[in-house]
Amino acid sequence: xxxxxxxVEVLIDELGRLPGIGPKSAQRIAFHLLKAxxxxxxxxxDAVVELKEKVAFCETCFNVAEGDECxxxxxxxxxxxxxCVVEEPxxxxxxxxTGAFNGRYHVLLGAINPLEGIGPEQIKMRELALxxxxxxxxxxxxxxxxxxxxxTTAAFIANKILAPFEVKVTRLASGLPVGGDLEYADELTLxxxxxxxxxx
Amino acid sequence: xxxxxxxxxxxxxxxxxxxxxxxxxxxxxxxxGAGKSNLLESLALLATLKSFRRAPxxxxxxxxxxxxxxxxxxxxxxxxxxxxxxxxKGRTRAQVNRQPLKRTxxxxxxxxxxxxxxxxxxxxxxxxxxxxxxxxDLIVALDPPADAVLSDLDRILKQRNALLRQMSGSGxxxxxxxxxxxxxxxxxxxxxxxxxxxxxxxxxxxxxxESYRVLSNTEVDVVAFYNRSWDTEHMAxxxxxxxxxxxxxxxxxxxxxxxxxxxxxDGFDSRTExxxxxxxxxxxxxxxxxxxxxxxxxGESPLLLLDDVLSELDPDRARALLNSLPPGQTVITSAxxxxxxxxxxxxxxxxxxxxxxxxxxxxx
Numbered sequence: 001x002x003x004x005x006x007x008v009e010v011l012i013d014e015l016g017r018l019p020g021i022g023p024k025s026a027q028r029i030a031f032h033l034l035k036a037x038x039x040x041x042x043x044x045x046d047a048v049v050e051l052k053e054k055v056a057f058c059e060t061c062f063n064v065a066e067g068d069e070c071x072x073x074x075x076x077x078x079x080x081x082x083x084c085v086v087e088e089p090x091x092x093x094x095x096x097x098t099g100a101f102n103g104r105y106h107v108l109l110g111a112i113n114p115l116e117g118i119g120p121e122q123i124k125m126r127e128l129a130l131x132x133x134x135x136x137x138x139x140x141x142x143x144x145x146x147x148x149x150x151x152t153t154a155a156f157i158a159n160k161i162l163a164p165f166e167v168k169v170t171r172l173a174s175g176l177p178v179g180g181d182l183e184y185a186d187e188l189t190l191x192x193x194x195x196x197x198x199x200x
Numbered sequence: 201x202x203x204x205x206x207x208x209x210x211x212x213x214x215x216x217x218x219x220x221x222x223x224x225x226x227x228x229x230x231x232x233g234a235g236k237s238n239l240l241e242s243l244a245l246l247a248t249l250k251s252f253r254r255a256p257x258x259x260x261x262x263x264x265x266x267x268x269x270x271x272x273x274x275x276x277x278x279x280x281x282x283x284x285x286x287x288x289k290g291r292t293r294a295q296v297n298r299q300p301l302k303r304t305x306x307x308x309x310x311x312x313x314x315x316x317x318x319x320x321x322x323x324x325x326x327x328x329x330x331x332x333x334x335x336x337d338l339i340v341a342l343d344p345p346a347d348a349v350l351s352d353l354d355r356i357l358k359q360r361n362a363l364l365r366q367m368s369g370s371g372x373x374x375x376x377x378x379x380x381x382x383x384x385x386x387x388x389x390x391x392x393x394x395x396x397x398x399x400x401x402x403x404x405x406x407x408x409x410e411s412y413r414v415l416s417n418t419e420v421d422v423v424a425f426y427n428r429s430w431d432t433e434h435m436a437x438x439x440x441x442x443x444x445x446x447x448x449x450x451x452x453x454x455x456x457x458x459x460x461x462x463x464x465x466d467g468f469d470s471r472t473e474x475x476x477x478x479x480x481x482x483x484x485x486x487x488x489x490x491x492x493x494x495x496x497x498x499g500e501s502p503l504l505l506l507d508d509v510l511s512e513l514d515p516d517r518a519r520a521l522l523n524s525l526p527p528g529q530t531v532i533t534s535a536x537x538x539x540x541x542x543x544x545x546x547x548x549x550x551x552x553x554x555x556x557x558x559x560x561x562x563x564x
Contacts, residue, residue, distance in 0.1 A: 114363035120374045148355050160377045187345040
């Protein structure tokens with residue numbers, strides 16, 4: 001049945017499981033690796049192995065970390081009492097680039113999405129409640145994605161998880177890209193920006 | 201916008217076609233199977249990117265060709281607009297004035313269209329979903345951002361139903377808390393859409409009555425009742441009340457997706473108590489009402505496409521329709537010619553495998 005030798009078939013299959021890679025791309029990458037130097041292929045294989053061996057999730061905030069604690073949780077200069085809740089570690093990278101936030105993070109590792117079988121139990125929701133209870137947190141900034149699942153997760157955190165605590169809960173604002181023209185904004189974003197307008 | 205010239209390449213049965221359309225009333229004549237509806241379909245496609253016959257894109261491409269092109273120029277506010285569509289297997293590309301469109305929603309508004317075809321009898325005869333779609337399409341045509349409300353609601357329902365099924369009857373505390381959140385979202389989006397639909401019906405029905413009266417030469421009243429699937433003051437209460445039931449059945453039992461619109465003609469339920477002829481007249485009156493509402497609100501009459509409508513009506517009603525066409529550009533197809541006293545601005549006729557201009561407006 002299979003058109004290729006078994007190892008090629010296995011590799012195509014494995015690559016095809018990666019996000020954003022369909023069968024055609026998987027095939028192209030597999031044949032590229034087949035033609036590549038042994039050293040290059042080895043380097044890629046080593047990188048994957050090393051990633052899984054050395055990098056894990058931070059035990060406190062679930063950011064990626066080399067060791068038990070990520071660099072942000074281990075940094076004593078960062079504000080201890082403000083938490084920013086994000087869906088994925090890559091969201092931290094985006095927020096860090098702003099340089100506008102000096103608190104700590106909490107990564108949920110997902111959003112509530114019943115269609116994909118993800119409920120609050122499957123993401124780091126319990127851990128968030130625990131941190132807020134133990135760490136004397138004064139403000140939680142919810143930075144989940146501005147889509148239906150992200151908004152639902154935000155509502156869950158605000159109305160259920162944090163309801164028992166005396167903590168300020170805020171949500172990242174929706175608005176217009178800075179440096180852009182109003183006329184190019186899509187109607188939804190512009191509508192939201194209008195709703196969330198601020199007094200000058 | 202009014203269409204001026206339309207070019208088809210490898211679209212359905214047309215290998216190459218170029219036609220100039222009159223600004224007013226054009227009749228397309230010819231025997232069955234000549235391609236009259238195909239022409240209308242291509243015109244509707246320029247506005248919606250979807251076939252009104254619900255045909256997949258593949259079947260729009262002429263047999264043996266690998267892509268179809270539909271191009272048209274039109275005039276809007278005294279300026280020429282060029283719309284180009286390329287249809288190929290699994291891929292549709294659209295350009296307006298040589299600018300590619302990012303989303304199909306961006307095409308809405310370039311050209312607007314009202315289509316009435318034989319399948320529209322379903323609007324009266326079939327189940328509630330057809331009427332819900334009719335009203336929702338009008339809401340979006342009048343206010344394109346409302347599209348987001350509809351797609352959000354759709355996704356909320358899918359997510360809530362998925363959660364209900366996972367809970368399989370009972371559910372742990374976390375699921376119940378999550379369900380609270382989905383219930384809030386459902387109630388907010390659902391109530392919003394319900395009110396929009398009801399408001400639109402209020403504006404629409406006088407126009408439907410007027411259209412029905414003109415077509416039938418009677419004085420009947422067309423009245424619509426919006427039957428909500430909930431009867432509490434706010435939808436949130438109904439969602440809470442139905443929770444046990446929803447959990448048991450694994451599906452959402454209240455919301456706009458369960459509502460119906462019952463239309464009556466002089467008090468008779470159109471779905472069960474009206475004759476076939478009355479049902480056809482009503483379906484046409486509903487489409488024309490939507491057409492006139494769009495024209496009123498947008499200050500511009502959409503392109504009106506009437507596919508094989510005359511064969512469905514008795515001679516008096518057919519004549520009444522053609523003599524009372526709303527102002528604006530109209531294209532109508534017919535296999536059996538036109539009633540004797542109708543005067544189209546332009547007649548296109550299929551002869552052999554050619555589409556010929558039989559009559560052009562003198563002004564052109």
